Amino acid sequence: xxxxxxxxxxxxxxxxxxxxxxxxxxxxxxxxxxxxxxxxxxxxxxxxxxxxxxxxxxxxxxxxxxxxxxxxxxxxxxxxxxxxxxxxxxxxxxxxxxxxxxxxxxxxxxxxxxxxxxxxxxxxxxxxxxxxxxxxxxxxxxxxxxxxxxxxxxxxxxxxxxxxxxxxxxxxxxxxxxxxxxxxxxxxxxxxxxxxxxxxxxxxxxxxxxxxxxxxxxxxxxxxxxxxxxxxxxxxxxxxxxxxxxxxxxxxxxxxxxxxxxxxxxxxxxxxxxxxxxxxxxxxxxxx
Amino acid sequence: xxxxxxxxxxxxxxxxxxxxxxxxxxxxxxxxxxxxxxxxxxxxxxxxxxxxxxxxxxxxxxxxxxxxxxxxxxxxxxxxxxxxxxxxxxxxxxxxxxxxxxxxx
Numbered sequence: 493x494x495x496x497x498x499x500x501x502x503x504x505x506x507x508x509x510x511x512x513x514x515x516x517x518x519x520x521x522x523x524x525x526x527x528x529x530x531x532x533x534x535x536x537x538x539x540x541x542x543x544x545x546x547x548x549x550x551x552x553x554x555x556x557x558x559x560x561x562x563x564x565x566x567x568x569x570x571x572x573x574x575x576x577x578x579x580x581x582x583x584x585x586x587x588x589x590x591x592x593x594x595x596x597x598x599x600x601x602x603x604x605x606x607x608x609x610x611x612x613x614x615x616x617x618x619x620x621x622x623x624x625x626x627x628x629x630x631x632x633x634x635x636x637x638x639x640x641x642x643x644x645x646x647x648x649x650x651x652x653x654x655x656x657x658x659x660x661x662x663x664x665x666x667x668x669x670x671x672x673x674x675x676x677x678x679x680x681x682x683x684x685x686x687x688x689x690x691x692x693x694x695x696x697x698x699x700x701x702x703x704x705x706x707x708x709x710x711x712x713x714x715x716x717x718x719x720x721x722x723x724x725x726x727x728x729x730x731x732x733x734x735x736x737x738x739x740x741x742x743x744x745x746x747x748x749x750x751x752x753x754x755x756x757x758x759x760x761x762x763x764x765x766x767x768x769x770x771x772x773x774x775x776x777x778x779x780x
Numbered sequence: 781x782x783x784x785x786x787x788x789x790x791x792x793x794x795x796x797x798x799x800x801x802x803x804x805x806x807x808x809x810x811x812x813x814x815x816x817x818x819x820x821x822x823x824x825x826x827x828x829x830x831x832x833x834x835x836x837x838x839x840x841x842x843x844x845x846x847x848x849x850x851x852x853x854x855x856x857x858x859x860x861x862x863x864x865x866x867x868x869x870x871x872x873x874x875x876x877x878x879x880x881x882x883x884x885x
Contacts (some may be wrong), residue, residue: 558809567809
């Protein structure tokens with residue numbers, strides 16, 4: 493393996509950019525479904541016909557729709573029922589989440605523990621959705637934001653497997669410096685890579701900002717509720733599960749964010765068991 | 781999971797037990813998902829819906845429980861090590877410690 497220079501290598505950056513464009517989590521069918529879901533007024537029959545063209549997608553939608561996370565009282569066995577019961581927003585959330593998770597198989601060629609990162613991402617998604625709902629915000633958008641907040645890491649692992657493995661090895665040895673090391677070696681960190689990918693996939697702009705800023709919610713810029721939610725959910729997920737793969741120290745929870753969101757400690761404490769249980773539930777349904 | 785779970789009558793279920801497999805109603809809808817930890821409210825639901833018996837994960841014995849708690853606490857004290865002077869992080873730590881040691885003394 494070629495030794496890594498401690499200077500950003502333009503060649504690697506170019507390779508990353510090129511590879512990023514080739515990563516397409518959304519199949520033609522999914523793209524059509526997303527387009528139809530965005531139409532006003534939408535045609536539910538057309539959407540369902542389109543979903544049924546892709547049996548893997550259809551069965552994933554049914555599997556997810558039957559999760560207690562969405563709390564429907566009866567078994568849903570038709571795509572159309574799922575679409576009607578979930579509603580357009582949640583259906584869009586399910587389609588996007590499933591497609592993105594599916595685009596990065598649990599076993600990659602690189603050194604990233606993808607399963608652990610997906611488990612973490614689902615935990616952040618569930619936490620963000622529950623926090624959003626507690627604060628009367630859009631839970632579906634928060635869920636998607638949680639699923640893709642660390643997508644840059646998957647992309648780096650996919651595009652530069654050997655080099656990224658080296659970064660991960662070094663990050664383990666010296667605590668807390670993943671962003672710094674990425675900057676040093678690639679000239680760009682996974683937050684930025686994720687943001688560029690999200691823009692490239694034509695997902696809403698706030699999702700790109702979540703990927704870029706969830707770790708630094710207080711840098712000088714217009715505060716944004718979605719970014720703040722992902723920040724809190726990310727810290728909570730790091731504290732909730734022990735799997736031995738988490739960073740040596742937890743990320744610092746920003747007091748400004750807690751104040752901005754108007755979140756109380758009692759609210760956070762009340763959500764912990766829900767986040768814990770529902771995450772395990774969704775992990776079982778999304779990662780298979 | 782069958783080796784580590786037991787079927788017990790709903791009347792004997794207590795809070796803190798963990799459901800082994802999804803509990804479904806007559807229509808096949810999931811009433812309580814596998815992996816859910818039962819609380820008083822959920823036990824009421826089971827009784828109201830007249831579920832006769834449930835499959836729960838084998839309860840950890842005292843030493844397993846102790847070791848799980850110790851592991852979680854050790855991890856937390858390591859993760860929060862650098863935040864000894866940070867009041868917000870200390871508050872978060874207290875909250876997570878309470879969560880990881882719930883149901884134990």
